[in-house]
Amino acid sequence: MKFSWKLLNKFVDLKNIELTYLKEKLTLCGIEIEEIKENTKTKDKLIYLNNTANRKELYCIINLAKEISIILDLPLKINPINLNGNLKDNKNYTQNIKISKTFLYLKLNLISNIKKNESPEWLINYLKTYDIKTNNLFSDIENYVQIKWGYKIKILNTINIKKQFIDLNITNLQQNLLLIDILNNKNLKNQKKLFNNNNCKILLFYVNKNNNNKLDYSCTEYLQNAYNETINIISTYTKGTIGKSNQKWKTTDKIEHTIKIHKNKIFNVLGILKNRPFKFLSTASILNTLNKLHFHSKYIKRLETFKVIIPIYRIHDLKREIDIVEEIGRIYGFKYFLKNLPSNKKKKSIHSSLSTIRKIRFLLRNLGLNEVVNCSLINKIKPISLKNPITKEQKSLRNNVLENLIENYRYNIKHKNFRIEIFEIGKIFEKDSQNQYIENNNLAGLIYNNSFIRNKWSDKPQSINWFHVKGIIEALLEQLNAEVTLQKLSQYENNKYIKNTSHLFHPIKQIGMYNRLNKELIGTFGELNIKYNINLKNNNKKIYIFEIHIEKLNHTRKINRNLNFNIKKYSHYPSVIRDISIKVKQHTNINDIKKFIFNRNKKLVESIEIFNEYYEKSSYSRFIGLRITYRSNYRTLNNKDIKMINTNIEDLINELKTD
Template identity: 40%
Template sequence: MKFSRKSLNELINIKHIQINTLASKLTLAGFEVEEIIYVDYMNDYVINIDIIANRQDIACVIGLAEELSIILDIPLKDPISQTYSRNYDKNAYQQYLLNTFHNSKSILNIAIQHIKNIQVFKLPLWLKNYLIIHEIKPSETILDIIHYIHIKWGQDIHILDYESITQEPFNVKLINSIQLNKVNSLQSINKTVQTELLQYNKKTISNNGYSINNKYTYKSLSSSIIVLSTILDPIYIDNNIKNKTSTKHLKYINRNYFMKAYREAIQLITQFTSSKAQIEYSYHRKQLKRIINIPKNLIYNILGPLNNQSRAYTPIHIIFNILLQLRFQPQYKNNIFTVIVPLHRHEDIQRPIDIIEEIGRIYGFNKFIDNLPAKNQQGYINDSTQNIQKIRKIFRDIGLHEIKNYSLQKYSNDKHIGLHNPLAQDQSHLKTSLLHNLIQAKEYNIKHRNKNIEGFEIGNIFYKEDNKSFRETTNIGGILGNTNFARQSWSNSVHALTWFQAKGTIEELFDRLKLKSSIEWVSITQNNYAINSYYNLNIYHQKRSALLYNKFTKEHLGIFGELTKKLHNKLNIHHKTYIFEMNINALSQTIRKYSHLRYIIKPYSCYPSVTRDISIRLKFDLNIDYIKKSISKNNSRLIESIEIFNEYEKIIHSKKEKYIGIRITYRAQNRTLNDKDIINIDNQINNIIHDYL
């Protein structure tokens, strides 16, 4: 934003300061001076300053003048505190405004005044030059005055044509504020927000924070006008629809200057239009003070010693005087500074560290030692980061691509956490799962003829817990599916990835992380354990998915399964697609670090084993895990292991049947099994299998 040196000098005496020195002071105080321009025909300098987002309070001449007053420790000139001529009333009419806006969610300040008998004259040269130097072309007297007030005070003034509203005498008791439910169309969601309307005689003159009713805006031939100005609550703006007009109220304008800006506007309008101002009505809502305590030692620890021979710390009286310069109303007691944050600094001053930064900024960061403190202790990589690095390497070694996505997505349901001011509709909410973007990545690659893409992503997800507090966790998600996965022999054609082969990829991860024995796979349809609420089970095939749990604590770790038929058809591919998502923090806690004292020595049997390969025709809704447990339970001493080695399907009499191949190993620890033992086990297994057919 561009500022004229002469306009600043009207508010603070900076004539004796060179323009380059002034720019250097602003730069050291944290404001970037982009350029300095000399305007020859006005004999004035223009300083172009890049205003940062959290210091919008200086986006006006008075704001910058007050900041210069703090930086240079020069008082503002007396004219700033002068009382402009006004005609106001403190009777029952003022009480009416108090009653009307006391419960308003939007209005912090409001001023309204009727001016009549307007005769427009030419604008004075000084005011024209003021606008020109700030790159505004003069046009019409009253509008130019409004522009001048906005540049100088940062305050918006609205002019209404009173005759188009009513022909009756102005009556403040006809002003009313009503609430209106409105659909938030910016984020394309079914969410209603409450906005407030300002009405006069039941006619809406303003939609608070958004726009003035065009039917009643000022016209060049208007002889009777209403001058309206408001400051709205930033919380109201944040919780409602935001546009170019409403976001102006997020600048945290200095409310102490609200009436001065308004009254100067009234004074200039009446002076240059020979008009007569009627009674002024205003309302000012009190806001709670923000009080912050800062221990002296915290200031010393953050800023460090001074860059001088003594290497002493900043004296307490200097810190106290700086806080006075900052208008923080400081008190010092028991080695603690207590300050009250000015209202216009509530946006950027919220914590003790913010106060300390202000102290260093005003005193000068160049006066402190800029060496980093000595660090004797060597840093280390924590377990969680090491596990993430291991997981990333394992999946890359397996052959998966690592995929990176934004942490934002479009609205899907009420569990998503929305942003107050999204840049785009498809980036309006924090994501609650990694799988949504992974499926989109798969779909994108398929459209570009890369059908066999398989990948994983490690990232953060965000969700609401009990609809109150927000949580953030680090998850790993993946998508698997490949038409050219393997072939049984060179003469056979390749076949697609099966459910068990995809599951083997996950087990490979568990095996390398040394937690395979700690994981329990549980069917979704037959689960008795707790499930984390942020997992979306609707995208998984209910009969071809499994929940993953810590076998010892029963903590939910994640989920693995086949994509639903609906989503699979949307991808338009001929092979099955499998997805998984797991909480890395929970996985890290599952990894058990063994020492040599914890190992259990189990003697290896010296007697021969007997192996049985059995093919079982399985019902589609039956879990093979139950059969395995039943077999082990009845012959736990003689059965050494049960492993699944194959899965296939047969079509018999036009009916598809599912078969599972399992390998059972018999072995005794103290003797060789005889025929009777083997026949006994075979019969028991046959009976168990027969019960499940």
């Protein structure tokens, strides 16, 4: 849309307003100015607006001038002439005449004795600004009135007038009524002779039908102003005689649209003011802003509610409470409100299982594992099959997560990636004894890395082993504060989750994770069954897997509300460390060995650590490397103590050999 700077100044005084300031203000209020061009020939400036669909009323100079006067808080130079009185005083006011299929209001005059038909220079310049070629005075007036006032007018020739009425969708009956009104004008004599005369014209003002199919007087707010200016231009530059006006209209009650909005709604959306910390927009300021917008507003103190009556020309875009809030912020100025969101110090509680899942993700990522996500639908026959699967590859619901991780492992091996340290937290599905479907979250992991660690920088990297993976799991459980014990699986274990994954683990090299309090099995850790290791050239490389029931793991977590640590005096005396290698039976439990050593010398044994395990293939013997730390809390160990320690170690090795 294009708007003339000179025409805008006809309605509102903008002489002291810079264009850059106006552009900034309009943009902040939702009216975007694309560009401003200066016409040196007409000495005028043309403002190009990017008009949005919700502000379709900004199509003429007067409506834009009204908006600018509101935004800049400047008075309009021209006040609307009240048309209601003119209509009510007319004797035909109550007839409610249906004048046309297209129009709701018609006003016409007969113009006779036209002596000139040339447009003045100022009018030509205005139209040049809009790139409109001038033709004659009457067509120029039509364009000028539409640009400035937004009303369409027609100045018709009296020659073949009936055809021109038909072009305007005026029926024969309505034509006759209009022509009779013109001919009955007592101010002119011999009016019939004026028809079919080039020196006679008919001036026709009209208002189109709106969505309500009824005339509302707000549509004709500046109609009388536009009509008066048109008559003045015609009479001045044509030197013609203008007959008495005749009007036809369809009356209706005034249309109003009311929106009620609570004061807190305005406060919650706009927030607090910048210059007044912890202060909201006052009631008086809100009412003042609404009055600037020409909204008839009232504050109901008892309900703390504003009752806002929307003018007819803004009904199309102001329909909800939020629209009113936006108008208040737009006119008052969004920059005066604090733009930062208020900090919400109230933390919503989350389910403990969700907290556990988040913690697991964080810890395993820090431990070097990568998270993967797989679909819960698989291409295998499982207890829960879909009746109407989308594809054959997704026909069942999985009952464990490990099988998907094994597929990930095979894919990585195929693409020559030999460092696979992955985990997944996903859903599994089961049926209970009553044939009801159960959905649970499980944590599963798969670790394979043939270059995991080296003892020295010069050594070749070694593969990850059982103790490394066990240490990762123990670190996870420790950080979760989970009271879980890793121990040998019971021979009579009948847990359904174990049955779902038992075929994936090595028959012997696996251990269970048990709740320390109720001894309930919550997961399994061990080596991958050799038959799933088919993609590796060297099957001696071990792959370690684990799967844990998250809900049961969550029950083992101990949330420390306060400190419950035991205070123990720290020994200031040096320690004596002995590394020993013990030959044990193949299935000897290491916890039994630790208990045996502690019971032999409780006072001096401070700690026992396992630092190695190895097998002698020739004799099929198993050896465990132990590091025993001796220390006294009260004195330095002397030669007698050292000798006794050495004797105890020899006795210990001999006793364990006999076992």
